[in-house]
Structures are given as structure tokens and as C-alpha cells.
Amino acid sequence: MSGPLLYGLAAAALIGLGLHGVLAHAAPLRRVLAFNLVGAGVFLLFGVGARRGAAAGLPGDPVPQALVITGIVVAFAATALAMALIRRLAILRAAAAGTPEEGAAPAAAPPRETR
Amino acid sequence: MNATLDAVLALMLPVMALFSLNARDERSAVIGFMALGLLLALAWVRLGAVDVALTEAAIGALTGVLLLGAASAAVSVAVPRTGSPLLRGLLALAAALVAAGVAVIVAGAPDPAPSLAAAAVAHLGALELGNPVTAVLLAYRALDTLLETVVVLLALIGVWSLAGEGEWRGAPAAPGGTASRPVVLLARLLPPVGLVVAVHLLWVGADAPGGKFQAATLIAAMWLLVLMAGLRAPPELGGARLRGLIAAGPAVFIAIGLAGFLVPGQFLAYPEGWAKAAIIVIEVALTASLAAMLALIVLGPGTGERRT
The missing domain is CATH 1.20.58 (Methane Monooxygenase Hydroxylase; Chain G, domain 1)
Structure with a gap:
């Protein structure tokens, strides 16, 4: 079995695991991680395609590689935004429950809108 | 092996x-x-x-x-597991099917794949670049890179907008807790080395693996390390200089892109013989802005005076 194919199969597994994680997990942080797994799998597929497209003395096709570099940075930005949303949610829930925000107590009441 | x-x-x-x-x-x-x-x-x-x-x-x-x-x-929002065992089984089955489908497609895809490698290499000489990935990022598909920078900027604005009422101008909370002494030592020793490596990555990116994303990420990591050690306080997010730094990269990129209308006659086209110079200017400006943006995204929204 060739190297790129192995990584292609690993990418397929990452996509499957991530998809299941996004749908089945209840905790927000795990969902974000799972979503990133899907992304990692898709990026890896690009890498496999790039490797198979090796030509002109290059180890791989530079176009999909450049797309993946862009994708990684965008995925990071999206993850950071998701983390900020999760933190804000936790702060609002803690405020609604009347506990200090580091207390990590599950909110009994629905989150209170501040504005 | x-x-x-x-x-x-x-x-x-x-x-x-x-x-x-x-x-x-x-x-x-x-x-x-x-x-x-x-x-x-x-x-x-x-x-x-x-x-x-x-x-x-x-x-x-x-x-x-x-x-x-x-x-x-406080992220552990306890949510009870939902769904019946049947539903969970179906979910697992569906995910497995998707994975199997992707695997079949990968195994059946043409090898060697259709490739743009030859086309990417053909014009490297005109761009005075040796690294085809940099050529794709900053010449052939420069629009993607421009949009990507703007996406990072939008994400930063999104993060900032999650600040509490009246707190958005203030400094974000310092990352990490109380710094241990090894972290403080590391934060004194590592940043000079990291910055030199980042500048090296930025410069060799024209001809060898490296470039602005890698350099910017490294600089951002060094800044975060200094903040985590408590050697510097996080900046006030309302500051004009900070915002100028963030806007400078995309602004320079767009300005050079618009200048392309004047000389070669197309957005983001570089005038003949000036491609390398334009790329270097864009790369340096973007590195500074991206480094600041990436670090600020990690720092999160402002907390005002109320240190939480």
C-alpha cells in the first residue's frame, strides 16, 4: 500500500470520527474539537491529492498545499471564535445562576440576556 | 522503514x-x-x-x-446525553458510511493526480521566487490570501464583540494563571530566539519552506509566552496604535492590489519587474498584522478594569 493512500484512509477515518463527534457529543468543547477533526481530515485529503500530483521536480502540487495553509489559519480563527462564544456562554450562565463564573456550576435557569 | x-x-x-x-x-x-x-x-x-x-x-x-x-x-456546561441507543447507533453508522465513502473515493482517485505543479513552476522566474507555495499564496492566488487575512480580522472583531457591556475597550485577561518560575525564565530566554527564527522563516519563505503565516504564528506565540509569564500586561484593545497595526497588513495588501489596476490593469496584478518587491512589502506588513491578530484572538475579549 502506498504512503499517500495510507494517509488518505487516515483522513477518511478522521472525517468519520469527527462527524460522529460533532453530532453525538453534548459538551461544546468536544464538538469544536470534533469539528476540527473533520477539518484536519479534509486538509489531509488535499495533502494526498497534492502528493499524487507531484510533478516538475516538486514533492507535491503546490496549489492544494497553499490552499491548506490558508485553511489551517482560517480554521484556527473559527476555533478561537467558537471558544470565545463558549466562554461567554459560561459567563452568562454563571451570572444567571448567581455563582462566581469560575464555579463551573451548570445553570439551573436559562441564560439571561444582558442586552 | x-x-x-x-x-x-x-x-x-x-x-x-x-x-x-x-x-x-x-x-x-x-x-x-x-x-x-x-x-x-x-x-x-x-x-x-x-x-x-x-x-x-x-x-x-x-x-x-x-x-x-x-x-x-468555566466551560464544563453539563448537558445530559441525549438520544436513544437506536439513534446513537444510527449516528455511528452514518458517520462510518461517510468515512467509508471517502475512503473508497481516495482509493479510486487517479494516481498520479492532475497537477498544476508544472504551471506553478513555469512562472517562478518572472516572480523571482524559488518556493512555488509562496508563489501560489502571494501571486497566483493572492486573492485567497487577502480574503483569508480579512477572515482572521473578522474573527478577531467577533471575539472582541463578545466582551461584557462597557468592557470592550479594556485589556483582555492575561492568559494562564500565576506563572511558575520556569515559565518566567522561558519567557525571558525564548522570545529573542523565536523572533530571529520568525524573521528567518519570513525571509527564506521566498525560496524555501516558510513564509508569513509561519512567521506570524511564531511571533504571536512568543508574545503570548511573555504575557503568560506576566512580564508584560495585555494591551488595551481600544488603543489606536494597536488597531493601526492590525489594519496595516490588509490595508497594504488592498492598496497594492488596487495599484494593480493602474499599471498592469488588473486587481492584485503586480507590475512587471516589481513582483518580488511588492510581495516582500505585502509579506512584511501581513506578518506584523497577522501576528498581532492571532495573539489577540487567543487573548479574547476585553474585560475592562474588572479582572475576572
């Missing part, structure tokens, strides 16, 4: 993903995810994509700070 390495790596990727998804607590899940990122970087090297490997490894440092911070904060 190499085939074994590939097999082990390809096997470790899903195993680490499984661990991350099913770890007992959030902290272990995040650490598993970071390990997965490092394995991915190795996989990228094996796939001949050193530029991507550098990006993956560098961004992994920022992701680590971001996710560990989120995991330690």
Missing part, C-alpha cells in the same frame, strides 16, 4: 482522534488534540508539504494556549 513510519503515523492519527473525543475530562481531550496536531505535522512532512507542516506545528502552539485556557475556564 519509511513504509513502516507511514503506516504507524496513519494509524496513530485516528487513534489519537478517538482518544481526544473520548477522554475523561476536557483537559485530556485538549492535550490529545494537540498531540494529534503534532502527528499531523509529521504526516505533512511525509507528504512532501514542509510549508504546511511548519504552519500546522506553529498554529498548534496557539491552539494549545487557546484550548487549554478554554478547558480550564
Whole structure:
């Protein structure tokens, strides 16, 4: 079995695991991680395609590689935004429950809108 | 030997993903995810994509700070597991089917794949670049890079907009808790080295693996390290200089892009003979802006005077 194919199969597994994680997990942080797994799998597929497209003395096709570099940075930005949303949610829930925000107590009441 | 390495790596990727998804607590899940990122970087090297490997490894440092911070904060919103066993089984089956479908497609895809490598190499001389990935990022598909920079900027604005009422101008909370003495020592020793490596990555990016994303990520990581050690306080987010720094990169990029209308007659086209100069100006401006943006995204929204 060739190297790129192995990584292609690993990418397929990452996509499957991530998809299941996004749908089945209840905790927000795990969902974000799972979503990133899907992304990692898709990026890896690009890498496999790039490797198979090796030509002109290059180890791989530079176009999909450049797309993946862009994708990684965008995925990071999206993850950071998701983390900020999760933190804000936790702060609002803690405020609604009347506990200090580091207390990590599950909110009994629905989150209170501040504005 | 190499085939074994590939097999082990390809096997470790899903195993680490499984661990991350099913770890007992959030902290272990995040650490598993970071390990997965490092394995991915190795996989990228094996796939001949050193530029991507550098990006993956560098961004992994920022992701680590971001996710560990989120995991330690009040994130554990306890939500009961939903759905019947039947539904959960169906979900697993559906995900497995998708994975199997992707696997079949990968196995059946043409090898060698259709490639733009020859076309990418053909015009390297005109651009005075040696690294085809940099050529794609800043010449052939410069529009993608411009839009990507704007996406990062929008994400930063999104993060900032999550600040509490009247707190958005203030400084964000310092990352990490009380710094231990080894961290303080590291934060004194590492940044000078890191900055030199970042400038090197930026400069050699024209001809060798490296470039602005990798350099910017490294600079951002160094800044975060200094902040984590408490050697400097996080900046006030309302400051004009900070915002100018953030806007400078995209602004320079757009200005050079618009100038392309005047001379070669197209958006983001570089005048003949000036391609290298234009690319260097864009890369330096973007590195500074991206470094600031990436670090500020990790720092999160302002907290005002109320240090939480």
C-alpha cells in the first residue's frame, strides 16, 4: 500500500470520527474539537491529492498545499471564535445562576440576556 | 522503514482522534488534540508539504494556549446525553458510511493526480521566487490570501464583540494563571530566539519552506509566552496604535492590489519587474498584522478594569 493512500484512509477515518463527534457529543468543547477533526481530515485529503500530483521536480502540487495553509489559519480563527462564544456562554450562565463564573456550576435557569 | 513510519503515523492519527473525543475530562481531550496536531505535522512532512507542516506545528502552539485556557475556564456546561441507543447507533453508522465513502473515493482517485505543479513552476522566474507555495499564496492566488487575512480580522472583531457591556475597550485577561518560575525564565530566554527564527522563516519563505503565516504564528506565540509569564500586561484593545497595526497588513495588501489596476490593469496584478518587491512589502506588513491578530484572538475579549 502506498504512503499517500495510507494517509488518505487516515483522513477518511478522521472525517468519520469527527462527524460522529460533532453530532453525538453534548459538551461544546468536544464538538469544536470534533469539528476540527473533520477539518484536519479534509486538509489531509488535499495533502494526498497534492502528493499524487507531484510533478516538475516538486514533492507535491503546490496549489492544494497553499490552499491548506490558508485553511489551517482560517480554521484556527473559527476555533478561537467558537471558544470565545463558549466562554461567554459560561459567563452568562454563571451570572444567571448567581455563582462566581469560575464555579463551573451548570445553570439551573436559562441564560439571561444582558442586552 | 519509511513504509513502516507511514503506516504507524496513519494509524496513530485516528487513534489519537478517538482518544481526544473520548477522554475523561476536557483537559485530556485538549492535550490529545494537540498531540494529534503534532502527528499531523509529521504526516505533512511525509507528504512532501514542509510549508504546511511548519504552519500546522506553529498554529498548534496557539491552539494549545487557546484550548487549554478554554478547558480550564468555566466551560464544563453539563448537558445530559441525549438520544436513544437506536439513534446513537444510527449516528455511528452514518458517520462510518461517510468515512467509508471517502475512503473508497481516495482509493479510486487517479494516481498520479492532475497537477498544476508544472504551471506553478513555469512562472517562478518572472516572480523571482524559488518556493512555488509562496508563489501560489502571494501571486497566483493572492486573492485567497487577502480574503483569508480579512477572515482572521473578522474573527478577531467577533471575539472582541463578545466582551461584557462597557468592557470592550479594556485589556483582555492575561492568559494562564500565576506563572511558575520556569515559565518566567522561558519567557525571558525564548522570545529573542523565536523572533530571529520568525524573521528567518519570513525571509527564506521566498525560496524555501516558510513564509508569513509561519512567521506570524511564531511571533504571536512568543508574545503570548511573555504575557503568560506576566512580564508584560495585555494591551488595551481600544488603543489606536494597536488597531493601526492590525489594519496595516490588509490595508497594504488592498492598496497594492488596487495599484494593480493602474499599471498592469488588473486587481492584485503586480507590475512587471516589481513582483518580488511588492510581495516582500505585502509579506512584511501581513506578518506584523497577522501576528498581532492571532495573539489577540487567543487573548479574547476585553474585560475592562474588572479582572475576572
